[in-house]
Amino acid sequence: MGFNLACYFSLFAVIVLVLVPFVGAAAGWHVIFGIVIPYLAGFIFLAGLIYRIVKWARTPVPYRIPTTCGQNRSLPWIRRSLRDKLENPENTIHVIGRMALEVLFFRSLFRNLRTELRPWREYPEGGRLLYWSTKWLWIGAIAFHYSFLVVLSRHLKFFTEPVPFFVPFVESVDSFFQIYVPAVYMSGIVLLAALIYLLVRRIADPKLHYLSLAADYFPLFLILGIGISGVLMRYFFKVDIVAVKQLAVALVTFHPTVPEGIGVIFYIHLFLVSTLLAYFPSSKLVHMAGIFFSMTRNMAGNNRAIRHINPWEYPVRVFSYMDQENMFRKQMKAAGIPLEKDTEE
Amino acid sequence: MADEGNKVVDALRETGFFKPKKMYDGGKVIVGIIILFALVAFPFLYNVGKAAKAPEPEIDTPAIKKLSKAERVCVEPRPYMKVNHMKLLTDWRDQVVRQAKRDYVGFTKKTYTMSLQNTCLECHSNYDNFCNRCHTYSGITPHCWTCHVNKPKEWAAGKLKEEK
Ligand code: HEM
Numbered sequence: 001m002g003f004n005l006a007c008y009f010s011l012f013a014v015i016v017l018v019l020v021p022f023v024g025a026a027a028g029w030h031v032i033f034g035i036v037i038p039y040l041a042g043f044i045f046l047a048g049l050i051y052r053i054v055k056w057a058r059t060p061v062p063y064r065i066p067t068t069c070g071q072n073r074s075l076p077w078i079r080r081s082l083r084d085k086l087e088n089p090e091n092t093i094h095v096i097g098r099m100a101l102e103v104l105f106f107r108s109l110f111r112n113l114r115t116e117l118r119p120w121r122e123y124p125e126g127g128r129l130l131y132w133s134t135k136w137l138w139i140g141a142i143a144f145h146y147s148f149l150v151v152l153s154r155h156l157k158f159f160t161e162p163v164p165f166f167v168p169f170v171e172s173v174d175s176f177f178q179i180y181v182p183a184v185y186m187s188g189i190v191l192l193a194a195l196i197y198l199l200v201r202r203i204a205d206p207k208l209h210y211l212s213l214a215a216d217y218f219p220l221f222l223i224l225g226i227g228i229s230g231v232l233m234r235y236f237f238k239v240d241i242v243a244v245k246q247l248a249v250a251l252v253t254f255h256p257t258v259p260e261g262i263g264v265i266f267y268i269h270l271f272l273v274s275t276l277l278a279y280f281p282s283s284k285l286v287h288m289a290g291i292f293f294s295m296t297r298n299m300a301g302n303n304r305a306i307r308h309i310n311p312w313e314y315p316v317r318v319f320s321y322m323d324q325e326n327m328f329r330k331q332m333k334a335a336g337i338p339l340e341k342d343t344e345e
Numbered sequence: 346m347a348d349e350g351n352k353v354v355d356a357l358r359e360t361g362f363f364k365p366k367k368m369y370d371g372g373k374v375i376v377g378i379i380i381l382f383a384l385v386a387f388p389f390l391y392n393v394g395k396a397a398k399a400p401e402p403e404i405d406t407p408a409i410k411k412l413s414k415a416e417r418v419c420v421e422p423r424p425y426m427k428v429n430h431m432k433l434l435t436d437w438r439d440q441v442v443r444q445a446k447r448d449y450v451g452f453t454k455k456t457y458t459m460s461l462q463n464t465c466l467e468c469h470s471n472y473d474n475f476c477n478r479c480h481t482y483s484g485i486t487p488h489c490w491t492c493h494v495n496k497p498k499e500w501a502a503g504k505l506k507e508e509k
Binding site for chain 1: 367368369370371374377378381382385387388389391392393395399400424427428429431432434435479481482483484485486488
């Protein structure tokens with residue numbers, strides 16, 4: 001266990017990001033923190049993501065990458081189960097199936113293995129190399145992503161008037177246990193717990209700690225900051241929710257106004273969210289779009305059935321034997337090498 | 346070695362590798378971008394052409410009208426009530442249920458009986474046009490009304506028996 005510079009740096013950066021709106025909103029710059037920065041961040045988010053996507057889509061992929069973990073389609077009498085089709089898809093429908101499992105259930109992560117040398121009685125001179133399945137990262141990731149999705153979908157209540165039918169439904173399921181007033185949302189708690197696990201994992205495991213960069217810690221601290229400020233705002237330092245909704249609806253109807261009397265904690269929450277949005281396209285978080293461009297996942301393994309042409313360069317420039325003979329005829333003749341065409345030109 | 350590397354890069358440049366002209370699988374990518382755009386734009390599109398009107402809770406109930414102009418205030422100051430009424434309510438509940446205290450001194454030194462139905466909803470007897478105006482606007486459904494009654498007068502008169 002230990003902190004390193006990257007970790008300190010990220011924590012420090014998020015603390016500064018909390019202080020900026022704290023000072024700014026206290027100084028009365030509500031228009032900047034409530035309107036200008038959110039619009040700017042939203043624009044950077046969308047434009048940046050589209051830029052990234054177009055750039056990826058224009059990058060040629062030279063060849064198909066077959067996955068070997070399932071039976072490829074071959075002779076008709078070789079049985080292929082549904083699992084084989086999803087592991088080693090032969091057409092677009094199967095690819096969509098594989099992609100859906102990946103996006104919705106993080107299947108690759110589910111197969112996460114741990115490799116470790118363990119002391120073993122039968123191997124007294126060394127350890128025995130063991131592989132076993134570890135699901136902790138998968139559980140943490142699933143918990144984080146799904147709770148984030150639920151929190152985000154509940155936030156629609158601030159941006160829509162009237163509130164769409166599914167939001168109250170999600171809310172009532174999320175506050176099922178009816179603990180405390182305002183009722184505690186499970187997703188908010190799960191979000192924070194999962195984030196803390198993902199952070200502690202990086203700090204406590206020496207191997208991971210060594211591998212982790214500021215770009216890994218910063219998003220975790222940032223989203224943790226968003227979650228903590230949100231939870232504080234909901235349960236402890238109340239803000240005027242009706243005014244917050246007026247601000248949010250004004251933003252999405254392009255009639256921006258800042259109602260009076262929203263607490264500073266709201267501006268901290270909103271500024272951290274704006275930072276996240278603006279940072280998103282240039283960070284590792286852009287895997288949200290990138291997963292769909294993951295070549296080992298999005299290509300059918302039909303190399304043996306369909307001819308694929310490398311888009312870099314076609315027709316391929318070749319240097320045939322005749323080209324070589326034409327180029328070096330004189331020298332070859334001098335060396336006494338037999339020639340196909342013995343012309344003297 | 347560096348030269349070799351440069352040669353490879355040059356050769357790649359010649360093939361146009363660094364100057365991609367079009368999107369591969371453009372159709373699918375554009376569908377993806379449209380989905381992304383639709384998700385981001387949902388709140389924008391959903392509200393198109395709607396005026397953002399703040400809810401106006403009505404405070405013209407008979408009980409409030411009976412009060413003199415100077416007395417026409419809530420238990421606590423209005424800005425506090427707006428933001429913290431749910432905290433106050435749980436505070437009242439805890440005092441009543443756990444400490445058997447029923448008297449609360451408001452900010453005007455007036456004493457109120459701590460009761461959701463008999464105090465709050467005595468003055469604010471227009472639940473639908475007061476509490477619910479804000480709650481519907483903010484997408485909130487307090488779960489109190491499975492046990493408490495939000496229209497005590499109608500309930501007492503037996504008008505609400507059929508309703509949930
Ligand atoms: C990345 C996006 C966001 C995340 C992850 C996030 C997260 C959270 C969390 C975890 C809470 C605690 C309560 C709960 O579980 O719902 C919360 C509350 C809150 N958030 Fe956000 N938030 C985000 C964006 C926003 C935006 C854009 C706004 C601007 C309107 C906003 C305004 C609020 C408010 C007003 C509360 C208090 C809710 C209440 O009292 O009911 N949040 N947020």
